[in-house]
Amino acid sequence: MIYCKTCHYPLVRLETNRCPECGRAFDPGDEATFDNTPRHHRRWISGLCVLIAFYPTLVLVLFYGCWLVAAVSLGHRPIPSRDDPKYINVIVSAFYYAAGVGLLGTPFAMALNLIAMMVDSVERRWRLGRPSRSQVRVPLISCIGWLLFLLLIALDPGRVMYWFMD
Numbered sequence: 064m065i066y067c068k069t070c071h072y073p074l075v076r077l078e079t080n081r082c083p084e085c086g087r088a089f090d091p092g093d094e095a096t097f098d099n100t101p102r103h104h105r106r107w108i109s110g111l112c113v114l115i116a117f118y119p120t121l122v123l124v125l126f127y128g129c130w131l132v133a134a135v136s137l138g139h140r141p142i143p144s145r146d147d148p149k150y151i152n153v154i155v156s157a158f159y160y161a162a163g164v165g166l167l168g169t170p171f172a173m174a175l176n177l178i179a180m181m182v183d184s185v186e187r188r189w190r191l192g193r194p195s196r197s198q199v200r201v202p203l204i205s206c207i208g209w210l211l212f213l214l215l216i217a218l219d220p221g222r223v224m225y226w227f228m229d
């Protein structure tokens with residue numbers, strides 16, 4: 064196993080002799096251009112930041128999942144004020160409570176997401192010594208997730224929110 068000398072990314076199964084993480088070139092025949100041993104690095108920080116960035120997407124999946132499971136269970140679209148998500152069946156209830164907790168945690172998650180974006184950016188710059196191509200990953204996932212989240216909650220197509228909150 065060989066690793067990038069700059070960012071310590073494992074250099075395996077690559078089409079080119081260039082690190083996919085930071086872009087540094089290496090020569091598999093020249094030991095001076097790569098590392099042989101993995102070094103301590105904080106990839107888990109990036110992983111955690113990506114996970115936080117997926118929060119709004121996860122809540123949407125739970126929210127629409129609840130509606131979908133309810134629709135399948137009932138055999139028709141859930142009707143507001145008649146088909147209570149709490150009393151259809153245990154799977155719908157599980158989705159309902161998970162999505163409910165997710166929705167309640169929105170303000171907290173937004174703040175945490177902002178912190179995650181800053182931490183990820185700083186950590187990458189510190190680790191690589193310069194901005195990397197994957198720098199955009201956390202802000203991109205966050206922006207798309209929250210935009211979609213706010214749009215769907217505000218517009219409520221199919222009146223899913225109306226049914227859910229009823």
Ligand SMILES: [Zn+2]
Pocket residue numbers: 067068069070071072082083084085086087
């Ligand atoms: Zn690299």
